[in-house]
Amino acid sequence: MTSVAQVLKSKPNQDVYTVEASDSVYNAIKLMAEKQIGALIVKENGSIAGIVTERDYARKIVLMDRSSKTTAVRDIMSSAVRFVTLEQTTDQCMALMTERRMRHLPVMEGDKLIGMVSIGDLVKNIIAEQQFTIQQLEHYIHGA
Numbered sequence: 001m002t003s004v005a006q007v008l009k010s011k012p013n014q015d016v017y018t019v020e021a022s023d024s025v026y027n028a029i030k031l032m033a034e035k036q037i038g039a040l041i042v043k044e045n046g047s048i049a050g051i052v053t054e055r056d057y058a059r060k061i062v063l064m065d066r067s068s069k070t071t072a073v074r075d076i077m078s079s080a081v082r083f084v085t086l087e088q089t090t091d092q093c094m095a096l097m098t099e100r101r102m103r104h105l106p107v108m109e110g111d112k113l114i115g116m117v118s119i120g121d122l123v124k125n126i127i128a129e130q131q132f133t134i135q136q137l138e139h140y141i142h143g144a
Contacts, residue, residue: 004093004107005086007125008115016041016106016116021049021074025061028052028073039104041113042077048113050077053104083108090122097122 008014017035019028021044028040032054042050052073060076061068084093084105093105097119107115 002090002125002129003086004084004088004090004115004117007090007117007121008086008107010125010128011115011121014115016113018043019052019073020044021072021077023073024069025052025057025071025073025076026068029054029057029068037116038118039116041081041106041116042073044074048081048106049074050079051081051104051106052077055103081106084117085109086114090125093117094119094122094126 015035017031017037018041019031021042032038032040038055039051039053041048042052056076056078057068060066061071082096082100082102082105084096084107086107086109097103097105103119105117106113107117
């Protein structure tokens with residue numbers, strides 16, 4: 001079973017991007033677009049205050065006809081952040097994401113934020129595991 005640590009190692013870019021709670025939503029969305037990511041950790045006074053996602057933008061700015069340039073990230077972020085650790089499995093992450101209807105999970109090591117896994121990262125890992133299993137079964141069947 002694959003751990004979160006293994007998933008993080010397989011990612012080409014392991015950077016975790018953050019935004020301040022007082023920053024404008026526009027700047028947060030601009031950073032997400034530049035980095036081609038769907039979520040940012042929100043910090044306030046040096047601590048993690050929440051997470052903001054493209055989904056938050058769509059539902060709390062666009063649909064509510066608010067201005068992204070004048071709205072602070074703190075006004076649309078989710079403050080109840082679920083975290084995972086390096087030892088947790090991809091199955092545990094998938095279960096949490098499914099149960100909580102989330103697409104991104106910050107990864108913590110003690111009190112330190114060290115990464116982020118997305119539903120896409122987990123699906124990519126599952127596909128790779130399945131392909132490996134198929135190859136092993138084909139080798140077994142063909143006697144190679």
